[in-house]
Each structure stands twice: as structure tokens, then as C-alpha cells.
Amino acid sequence: MREQPILQVKNLQKKFGEGCQHCLDPEIRQLEKNFCPYCGTIYAVHDVSFDLYPGEVLGVVGESGSGKSTMLQGLYFDIELAAGEVYINEPMLASQNVLTLSSQQKRYIRNYIYGMVYQNPLDGLKMKFSSIGNIAEKMIAAGSRNVGNIEARSKALLEDVHIPLRRMKEEPRNFSGGMQQRVQIAKALSNNPPILFLDEVTTGLDLSVQASVLDLIKQIQRELHISMIVVSHDLAVIRMLADRSIVMLNGTIIENGLTDQILEDPQHEYTQQLVYSLL
Amino acid sequence: MTMLEIKGFGKSFTIHHLNKTIPAVSPMDLTVEAGEFVGIVGKSGSGKSTILKSIYRTYLPYSGEIHYHSAQLGKIDLTQATERQMLYLRKNEIGYVSQFLNVMPRTTCRQLVQNALLEMGESKESAKSEAEAALKHFEMDPELWDSYPKTFSGGEKLRLNIAMATVKKPRLLLLDEPTASLDHQSKIKVREMIEKLKSQGTTLVGIFHDIEFMEGLCDKVFDMKDGKIALPLEGVVHEG
Numbered sequence: 299m300r301e302q303p304i305l306q307v308k309n310l311q312k313k314f315g316e317g318c319q320h321c322l323d324p325e326i327r328q329l330e331k332n333f334c335p336y337c338g339t340i341y342a343v344h345d346v347s348f349d350l351y352p353g354e355v356l357g358v359v360g361e362s363g364s365g366k367s368t369m370l371q372g373l374y375f376d377i378e379l380a381a382g383e384v385y386i387n388e389p390m391l392a393s394q395n396v397l398t399l400s401s402q403q404k405r406y407i408r409n410y411i412y413g414m415v416y417q418n419p420l421d422g423l424k425m426k427f428s429s430i431g432n433i434a435e436k437m438i439a440a441g442s443r444n445v446g447n448i449e450a451r452s453k454a455l456l457e458d459v460h461i462p463l464r465r466m467k468e469e470p471r472n473f474s475g476g477m478q479q480r481v482q483i484a485k486a487l488s489n490n491p492p493i494l495f496l497d498e499v500t501t502g503l504d505l506s507v508q509a510s511v512l513d514l515i516k517q518i519q520r521e522l523h524i525s526m527i528v529v530s531h532d533l534a535v536i537r538m539l540a541d542r543s544i545v546m547l548n549g550t551i552i553e554n555g556l557t558d559q560i561l562e563d564p565q566h567e568y569t570q571q572l573v574y575s576l577l
Numbered sequence: 578m579t580m581l582e583i584k585g586f587g588k589s590f591t592i593h594h595l596n597k598t599i600p601a602v603s604p605m606d607l608t609v610e611a612g613e614f615v616g617i618v619g620k621s622g623s624g625k626s627t628i629l630k631s632i633y634r635t636y637l638p639y640s641g642e643i644h645y646h647s648a649q650l651g652k653i654d655l656t657q658a659t660e661r662q663m664l665y666l667r668k669n670e671i672g673y674v675s676q677f678l679n680v681m682p683r684t685t686c687r688q689l690v691q692n693a694l695l696e697m698g699e700s701k702e703s704a705k706s707e708a709e710a711a712l713k714h715f716e717m718d719p720e721l722w723d724s725y726p727k728t729f730s731g732g733e734k735l736r737l738n739i740a741m742a743t744v745k746k747p748r749l750l751l752l753d754e755p756t757a758s759l760d761h762q763s764k765i766k767v768r769e770m771i772e773k774l775k776s777q778g779t780t781l782v783g784i785f786h787d788i789e790f791m792e793g794l795c796d797k798v799f800d801m802k803d804g805k806i807a808l809p810l811e812g813v814v815h816e817g
Contacts (some may be wrong), residue, residue: 301661351661509683516681520695538681542660556634556660563636567593 302387303349304525305373305493310346310382312368312549315339332365332548342368343379344549350493353523355515357540357557359533359572365549366529367417370495373527374414375404386411386493409440413486413524417498419478422485425471429461429481432470433488440489455484459514476507483514487522494518494526500535512538533576537561545569578646580749580780581609581632586641586656588627601627604641605806607799611646614771614781618788619801625784628801629751632782633673634663645671648748668697672747676757678726678734686729686737687712687722693741711740715766732763739770750774752783756790764790 321327321334321341333340343365350356358366372379383395388411396407408414416422423432433452442448456466459480470478479499486494496515500508516539518524528539536543537557544554545566553566564570587604591597602624609615617625630636632643638656645655647670650662658666667673680689690711694704712722715736721729726737739755752771756764764787771781771794785791788798799806 354664505682509681513681513684516692520692537679541664554660555637556663558635559637562630563590565591565637570593 301351304352304387305350306383306385306387307349307373308347308383308385310343310369310372310384311341311380312343312365312372312377313339313341313380329548332363341549343372346382346546346549346551348544348551348554350525350527352492352525353519354542355519355526355528355540357536357543358527358529358546359531359536359543359560360546361531361572364546366531366546367497368549369546370414370497370527370529374412374495375408388492409436410489411491411493413489413491413494415479415482415486415494415496415499417501419470419475419482422482423470423478426469428467429456429470429473429484430466432481433485436485436488451488452484455488456481458487459484460510474507476503476511479503479507479511480514483511487518487524490522492525494524496526496528498530499528500530500532508535515539533561533572545572578611579608579644580611580613580646581607581782582642582644583607583628583632584642584644586628586631586638586643588624588631588636588639600804602631602804607806609780609782610796611780612775612778613796614775614783614791614794616788616791616795616798617782617784617801618786618798623801624804625801626753629673629753629782629784633667633671633751634658634660635673645749669745670748672742672745672750673753674739674742674750674755675753676735676738676755678729678738680726680741682727683725685723686717686726689726689737690740690744693745697745707744708740711744715740715770731758732760735759736763736766739767743770743774746777747779749780749782752781754784754786757786768794 315338317339318334318337320336321329321339329341332342346369360366371377373384379397382397384397385393386396414422427435430452433455434448437448437451453463453466456463461477461480470481473481500511503511512535519526528536530536540557543557543560544551545560547568553560553569560569561573564573584606585604586602588602589598589600592599617628619625627636631638632655634655643655645653647653647666649669653662687708690708691704694707717733717736721733726734729737735755742750756767759767768790774781
């Protein structure tokens with residue numbers, strides 16, 4: 299059984315601040331949580347490495363401020379990372395660290411290979427475009443030109459995420475949070491991305507909408523075999539979605555394993571506390 | 578052929594807030610031949626479930642070896658297997674049934690069984706008919722097929738759990754107290770299911786409170802005491 303990861307992440311680093319003689323050298327660095335007590339530089343993500351395999355859902359759990367979202371934004375090129383390597387197993391990107399590519403090439407990856415669903419729909423949707431317009435925009439960016447095809451696919455996607463078509467021309471700002479989240483998912487799926495990032499997609503949704511979003515994500519995995527990274531602070535969500543998970547604390551990975559193992563036999567002190575706190 | 582060979586396996590849990598390491602199972606050996614049905618009995622807290630969960634990697638290995646003879650991966654030490662290998666085996670070869678049902682919310686009983694098959698790559702049509710056959714076999718009232726298991730009784734939840742695991746036809750099935758809290762009629766169903774799986778060649782390792790119920794069906798029965806395994810128990814083992 300020899301599998302190639304579709305996404306390989308090695309030693310990601312992201313710091314906010316200049317750093318100083320006490321913290322720039324990782325060998326001597328003594329951080330308080332994730333910041334340097336001398337200069338206040340925050341090491342939001344440090345030494346984060348993992349592999350994502352085709353068709354799998356990888357869970358990322360951790361408290362707020364642990365670096366989960368920063369890591370995801372770095373992978374999606376929303377923010378610039380200080381260091382690290384990311385490899386995507388696609389023929390035209392073979393053995394290239396995608397973090398070092400030109401902004402044009404990064405845009406290509408965002409348009410053709412990555413999909414992103416943000417915690418806040420404002421980040422992922424244009425609130426003044428119609429819902430169908432939001433999806434069309436993404437498809438046009440990914441090279442679609444045939445209006446008929448774009449319309450047909452947008453409608454099919456909106457139906458998949460249970461948005462009534464009679465409301466497809468409405469602006470998402472009229473929608474509830476759950477509906478906005480589902481329009482975002484439809485938009486992220488429109489270019490058939492092999493890799494999808496989901497940042498706290500169910501946070502703040504009521505339980506009933508949460509159940510439909512979870513079911514939708516599972517269905518996407520089952521039918522489209524998309525590889526996903528699901529970031530959440532909610533262990534119950536991770537348990538439902540992810541086969542494997544990593545636990546982050548203060549910008550680093552403190553534990554990784556099969557999700558049920560992390561929940562039933564947590565190794566790290568922090569993970570044990572997290573599991574004891576589970577409702 | 579030996580399906581499972583456990584050598585010197587032991588397990589302890591480190592509890593950080595108590596600053597303590599608690600031993601759960603002392604080093605033990607256990608061998609399961611292909612096609613056998615092995616029962617494990619013992620008081621609660623004696624470490625029975627710990628063995629099953631360690632085979633399935635719900636618990637991390639601590640010491641010793643667990644050799645499993647995989648159809649696809651050959652002989653493999655499960656304590657050394659990668660996460661991806663374990664996921665492969667869980668999907669295709671090793672099943673686990675617990676007393677607790679932990680499933681996607683607001684998914685019907687029928688969908689849950691179908692999804693188990695779809696995840697293995699079966700077509701929608703065959704998943705549908707196999708799921709129905711499994712639900713029929715476990716005498717799930719057809720009125721329940723399209724309802725959500727949240728409101729099911731304990732027995733119904735357990736039967737759904739067993740249906741979800743057995744429908745994938747695992748080579749090795751781990752049963753963690755599959756008859757706990759079941760009524761007499763449902764226990765008979767579980768026994769029939771075990772008989773059927775056994776006749777199809779499935780290897781089974783099960784934990785039972787009421788091993789009498791499996792009388793004549795087990796090939797070996799082990800008694801766990803204080804995290805140690807005693808020698809095979811006589812009496813309930815089937816003859817020949």
C-alpha cells in the first residue's frame with residue numbers, strides 16, 4: 299500500500315512581529331505560550347508539518363488562538379508565511395514548493411486546485427452579488443466561458459446545498475448565516491477542487507443547520523472524493539467528519555492520530571483536558 | 578492460518594492531571610486462528626475492552642506486538658501500522674461493534690447502513706438492496722428504516738450498529754459486548770448473526786458478560802482477571 303499524499307506540508311512558520319536575539323534562533327527560543335517575552339513577537343504557527351491523502355478528511359482541533367486558521371490562511375495564500383514548504387501532487391506542480399511560486403501561479407492554484415470555506419461568509423462571498431453570481435464568478439475565474447454551462451452548474455450546486463432556486467438571484471446578505479455558509483460551500487465546490495479547506499464551517503450555526511452542513515460535507519467526500527482539511531474547535535464536529543486529526547496548541551502540533559484514538563486515548567496533557575471538557 | 582497473534586501485549590494509561598500511569602492490561606498472549614470465534618469474559622474494569630480497542634487502534638499501542646494476517650497487506654504488526662494502513666484495514670477488513678452508537682446526526686437508519694457500503698465503493702443500487710437485507714435480518718421494523726436513530730431504544734441502536742459493521746463483511750469482527758442491555762429475543766438474533774458470519778468464514782473476537790448465551794459457539798474462551806488473561810475456560814466451548 300503505497301500512497302502519495304495530495305498535499306505535503308513541511309515546517310510552516312508564521313510570526314507576527316520582528317523577533318529579537320532571544321527568539322529568532324529556534325534553538326534558543328523560549329516562548330511563553332506562543333510569544334516571545336522579550337520583544338512580544340507572536341509565533342502564530344511554528345514547525346507545522348503534515349500530509350493530506352487523496353479523499354481523506356483531516357481534522358484540525360485546538361483552542362482559539364492556537365494557530366489553526368492562520369495555518370489555513372497561509373496554505374490558501376491569504377497571508378504570507380515566513381517559511382515552510384508545501385507540495386501539491388499534481389503533474390504540473392510536481393516537486394515545486396508552491397509557497398515560492400509567483401502570485402499568478404498562486405492564483406491558478408486558488409482557481410483550479412483549492413477551495414476555501416471561511417468561518418465568516420463575508421470573507422468568502424461578495425455580499426452585493428447574487429448567489430448565482432457568486433458561483434459564476436468563481437467558475438469564470440477557473441476558465442468557464444459558456445454561460446449556459448455556468449448557469450446549469452450553479453443551479454445544480456445550489457440545489458445540492460438546499461438553497462431554493464427561486465432565491466438564487468438574491469444577494470446572500472439577505473440570507474441567514476446557515477444559508478450564507480451553504481452558498482459559500484457551493485461556490486467553493488464550483489471549480490471541482492481536489493483540495494478543500496473548511497474553517498469552522500459549523501460554528502455559530504443552529505444544530506439543525508449544522509446537521510445539514512455536516513451531512514453535505516460527508517456527501518461531498520463520499521461522492522466527489524475531495525480531500526479536505528476541516529478546522530474546528532468543536533471536537534464533536536471533528537469526530538463526525540475526520541478520520542485522522544491533528545491537535546494544535548500555541549502554534550504547534552502537539553498530537554496527531556486517528557480521530558477516535560485522540561478522543562478515547564489522548565496522550566498530551568492539553569488534549570486530555572480538552573476531551574474531559576467534552577459535553 | 579493464524580489470523581491474529583498477540584504477543585506480550587500490555588497497555589497502561591498516563592493520566593497527566595493525576596501524574597500517574599495506570600496499568601490496564603499486563604503483558605499477555607492470545608492467538609486467534611482464521612475462522613475461529615474467540616470469547617473474552619471478565620468483570621468490568623478487567624481490561625477486556627482495552628484489548629479490542631488496542632487491536633482497532635482506538636487505543637494507542639503501549640507494549641508488545643499484535644500481528645494480523647491481512648488479505649491485502651500481508652502480515653502486519655498493528656502496533657506499528659501507519660494511521661493510513663489502519664484506516665484501510667478498518668474500511669476493508671476489520672470491523673468493530675460497540676455498545677454505543679455514534680453516527681452522523683439526522684441521518685436515517687437506512688442511509689447509515691447504505692453509507693457504510695458506499696464508503697467501500699459499492700454502487701448505489703447494491704448498497705440499497707444489501708442495506709435493506711441487513712435491516713430485515715436484524716428484524717428492524719420497516720417503520721424505523723427512514724427514521725433517525727436518536728430516538729431508538731438501546732436494542733434497536735445496537736442492532737443498527739451490528740448491521741452497519743456486518744454489512745461490510747469484515748474478515749475480522751471485534752464485538753465489544755454486543756449483547757449488553759439486549760432482551761432475550763435480540764440476543765438470539767445476535768447469536769444467529771454470529772453463527773452465520775462464522776459459517777461464512779469470518780473470524781470473531783467478542784467480549785461477553787453472558788457467555789452462556791454463546792454456549793457451543795465459541796472455539797476458545799478467555800477469562801480476564803485484574804488485567805491478566807487466564808487460560809482458556811472450559812465448558813462453553815463447542816465440541817469438535
